[in-house]
Amino acid sequence: MQTILDVQGIHTFIGQYHILQGVDVRVPAGSITALLGRNGAGKTTTLKSILGLTPPRQGKVIFNGREVQGMRSFDIAAMGIGFVPEHRAIFRDLSVEENLKLAERAKDDYARKRDFIFDLFPDLKRLIALPGTSLSGGQQQMLAIARSLVADNSLLLIDEPSEGLAPVIIEHMMSAIRQLSTQSTIVLVEQNFLVASKLAEYYIIIEEGRSVQSGMMKDLVNDKAAIHRFLGAA
Amino acid sequence: MNAFFRKNLLSAATLIVILIFFIAAAQGMNSQDFVITFLRGLSVGAVTFLVASGFSLIFGLLDVLNLAHGTLFMIGAYIGWTVFVRPDTFADLLTPFALILSGFALRDMYPLLSARVRLGLRMRRILPWALIIVSVLLLGLILPRYPIAGWNLDNYAESPVTYSFMASQGTPLPPPTATFDQISPALAIGGLLLASLFGSFGLFLFDQSVQRSPRLSWRSYAGFVVLLLVGLIAFIFNSALTAFLLGLNANWLFFIAVIVATLSGAGLGALMEATLIRPLYSRPIYQLMLTIGLSAIGVQIVQAVWGRPEFVMPKPTLFNGSGASCPATSFSSWWQGNCSTILLLGGRVRTYNEIFIPLIGLLVLVAVWILLQRTRLGMIIRAGVQDREMVEALGINVRRVFTMVFALGVGLATLGGALAAPSMGLSNAMGESFLLNALIALAIGGLTSYPGAALGSLLVGLIQQFIIKYGQIGISIPFTSIVLKPTPPIVPASTVLLMVIILLIMPNGLLGKKE
Numbered sequence: 001m002q003t004i005l006d007v008q009g010i011h012t013f014i015g016q017y018h019i020l021q022g023v024d025v026r027v028p029a030g031s032i033t034a035l036l037g038r039n040g041a042g043k044t045t046t047l048k049s050i051l052g053l054t055p056p057r058q059g060k061v062i063f064n065g066r067e068v069q070g071m072r073s074f075d076i077a078a079m080g081i082g083f084v085p086e087h088r089a090i091f092r093d094l095s096v097e098e099n100l101k102l103a104e105r106a107k108d109d110y111a112r113k114r115d116f117i118f119d120l121f122p123d124l125k126r127l128i129a130l131p132g133t134s135l136s137g138g139q140q141q142m143l144a145i146a147r148s149l150v151a152d153n154s155l156l157l158i159d160e161p162s163e164g165l166a167p168v169i170i171e172h173m174m175s176a177i178r179q180l181s182t183q184s185t186i187v188l189v190e191q192n193f194l195v196a197s198k199l200a201e202y203y204i205i206i207e208e209g210r211s212v213q214s215g216m217m218k219d220l221v222n223d224k225a226a227i228h229r230f231l232g233a234a
Numbered sequence: 235m236n237a238f239f240r241k242n243l244l245s246a247a248t249l250i251v252i253l254i255f256f257i258a259a260a261q262g263m264n265s266q267d268f269v270i271t272f273l274r275g276l277s278v279g280a281v282t283f284l285v286a287s288g289f290s291l292i293f294g295l296l297d298v299l300n301l302a303h304g305t306l307f308m309i310g311a312y313i314g315w316t317v318f319v320r321p322d323t324f325a326d327l328l329t330p331f332a333l334i335l336s337g338f339a340l341r342d343m344y345p346l347l348s349a350r351v352r353l354g355l356r357m358r359r360i361l362p363w364a365l366i367i368v369s370v371l372l373l374g375l376i377l378p379r380y381p382i383a384g385w386n387l388d389n390y391a392e393s394p395v396t397y398s399f400m401a402s403q404g405t406p407l408p409p410p411t412a413t414f415d416q417i418s419p420a421l422a423i424g425g426l427l428l429a430s431l432f433g434s435f436g437l438f439l440f441d442q443s444v445q446r447s448p449r450l451s452w453r454s455y456a457g458f459v460v461l462l463l464v465g466l467i468a469f470i471f472n473s474a475l476t477a478f479l480l481g482l483n484a485n486w487l488f489f490i491a492v493i494v495a496t497l498s499g500a501g502l503g504a505l506m507e508a509t510l511i512r513p514l515y516s517r518p519i520y521q522l523m524l525t526i527g528l529s530a531i532g533v534q535i536v537q538a539v540w541g542r543p544e545f546v547m548p549k550p551t552l553f554n555g556s557g558a559s560c561p562a563t564s565f566s567s568w569w570q571g572n573c574s575t576i577l578l579l580g581g582r583v584r585t586y587n588e589i590f591i592p593l594i595g596l597l598v599l600v601a602v603w604i605l606l607q608r609t610r611l612g613m614i615i616r617a618g619v620q621d622r623e624m625v626e627a628l629g630i631n632v633r634r635v636f637t638m639v640f641a642l643g644v645g646l647a648t649l650g651g652a653l654a655a656p657s658m659g660l661s662n663a664m665g666e667s668f669l670l671n672a673l674i675a676l677a678i679g680g681l682t683s684y685p686g687a688a689l690g691s692l693l694v695g696l697i698q699q700f701i702i703k704y705g706q707i708g709i710s711i712p713f714t715s716i717v718l719k720p721t722p723p724i725v726p727a728s729t730v731l732l733m734v735i736i737l738l739i740m741p742n743g744l745l746g747k748k749e
Contacts, residue, residue, distance in 0.1 A: 051627055053623055053626070053627060072631075072633075073626045073627060074626045074627075074628075074629050074630055074631050074632065075629075077626070077627055077628060077629035078629035083624075083627040083628075085624060085627070089621050089623075089624040091616065091617040091620055091621065091624075092620055092747075093616045093617070093619070093620060094613060094616060094617055098613055101610075101613065102610075102613050102614065102617055102625070102628060102630075103628045103629075105629055147628070151628075151629065
């Protein structure tokens with residue numbers, strides 16, 4: 001299978017701190033890959049390093065066959081990577097529609113994608129004129145994902161989509177992500193192992209800034225020892 | 235609606251208290267004093283707003299406290315004066331300035347050039363300095379020999395003060411002409427171009443944060459070609475341009491002066507951001523020191539070029555009439571006589587200071603508001619104020635927007651300076667006082683809030699003018715015979731006091747958002 005994203009041994013520093021100390025991520029095209037690990041293991045930093053928001057000092061990030069490490073992050077993103085950050089980062093001073101329009105890379109992106117987006121998240125359609133502040137947590141999460149769909153992105157980096165959401169909404173989110181995976185590759189950071197195990201085909205475990213284990217999700221589900229050791233889940 | 239009130243209760247209460255003070259203030263004076271003072275307040279408020287709004291846009295998006303903003307405001311005033319009173323000097327300056335700027339327009343090309351330069355580590359460190367020194371030497375050699383008709387600070391009869399006075403009397407002095415001094419024109423122009431290329435590339439090399447892979451297109455060269463053409467055309471048609479500007483109606487000339495001041499401010503801002511501020515984004519303290527330093531340098535340059543004495547820029551003829559029909563009683567009679575004053579509710583109001591400036595302030599307020607709310611650039615700015623990283627993660631070149639916002643902010647300040655020059659006069663201290671006004675206005679209104687900048691500036695202007703007025707007429711304290719006259723030193727103190735009170739009640743300012 002073709003590899004769309006290949007991260008090879010990246011080291012990232014934030015200030016003085018050596019956060020990533022050798023992370024490898026291989027993402028087959030068309031898959032959902034989950035980055036697992038405890039709090040502070042470096043999952044979010046891995047996503048940000050791929051995008052160049054926290055540029056890695058060593059190692060390679062190869063996206064679609066091109067080395068992108070060291071490039072400016074907006075150039076990397078413009079190559080076709082959508083980012084849904086941990087705390088959604090909805091722009092408060094912009095309306096829902098403006099939040100979506102901001103993500104346009106070509107003039108007609110929003111007009112082209114709006115029906116698809118509102119089919120996926122019907123709730124957003126009636127909120128279109130409201131300011132970003134007035135949305136609930138679940139609505140913000142939907143908007144954050146919707147925003148990453150406006151431009152033509154072949155890879156979506158989604159950080160903690162289930163964080164702080166009610167179970168019903170998590171279900172909705174999961175079905176949306178599953179639907180998206182038919183057209184883009186998805187890298188998912190997820191604390192909730194149950195959610196991650198239901199969604200992802202592949203997994204990579206990151207511990208203390210290193211990628212320590214990877215493979216098929218269906219194998220990990222049965223490996224209770226590994227789950228307990230790396231994720232602390234019962 | 236109810237929720238809206240509950241949410242904004244504190245803002246509403248504060249506004250009501252201010253309103254009550256304001257009405258109480260109006261009780262002690264007759265209506266014509268009130269009208270005049272109110273309009274003066276609007277005028278000062280409008281100029282403060284032009285400084286404050288730019289400052290706040292820059293701070294909001296870039297997190298840069300541009301303490302040179304006041305000085306840039308002042309430079310705008312002096313540029314406006316120069317174009318208006320000495321258009322021949324402006325025509326002469328056009329060529330060197332366009333040429334010096336042209337190199338900076340090639341900024342997009344420099345990363346590629348820099349990658350081509352294969353030198354040892356030590357040479358790489360020396361190279362930018364060498365380039366800049368060569369550039370400065372070239373400029374130092376050529377500029378003094380380049381023909382620029384100007385004034386003479388040491389001779390009162392040829393000083394800016396005299397030129398300004400003669401222009402205000404309607405009999406401008408015949409401008410001196412200058413010729414090339416021991417240098418051939420081709421050499422001078424080539425040298426300036428070379429100095430520009432060296433200097434801009436040298437400054438670019440200092441910026442360590444540059445990352446690879448900018449895409450080159452025709453846009454990367456367009457700026458350079460345009461500036462080069464402007465420089466050469468202005469050189470070839472110099473005398474025709476001078477004659478045209480000198481023969482121009484004073485209103486049109488004033489309009490051109492304001493536009494030139496605004497555009498040069500924008501250019502200066504873009505240049506400042508791209509060369510000096512950009513390498514320092516990760517070091518806020520250095521930025522502060524840089525902008526303080528630039529501000530001091532700016533004041534020195536203004537003193538060296540235009541001199542220390544204060545002078546007033548003449549008003550455009552539209553606001554300068556004093557014929558039989560003046561003071562005007564209505565706007566139509568003002569239009570006929572172009573009166574400098576107009577009677578409003580019994581008060582004699584100056585048309586330029588108290589009507590025109592607030593109107594322009596309002597116009598800019600609306601224009602920038604539309605820019606922020608209705609355009610994609612405005613959308614990016616509003617989003618970037620909150621979360622730059624996320625905007626970048628969407629694939630938007632925030633850096634380019636930074637340069638634009640810096641240019642816009644400084645352009646607004648120089649526009650304010652050029653507008654203020656005929657009403658408040660030009661002095662070396664005007665930058666400082668308006669920077670202080672703007673900072674207080676922003677603290678009152680909310681540091682990064684655009685409506686907050688408008689409201690804060692308005693309050694600062696009104697309070698200052700009312701205190702000044704009460705200094706003249708006195709406040710009678712009820713039930714006593716005491717008449718309190720605030721002394722002039724209270725004027726700046728009063729706005730600071732208002733700021734302190736508002737910040738105690740609302741730490742984010744009236745319209746600011748919680749951090």
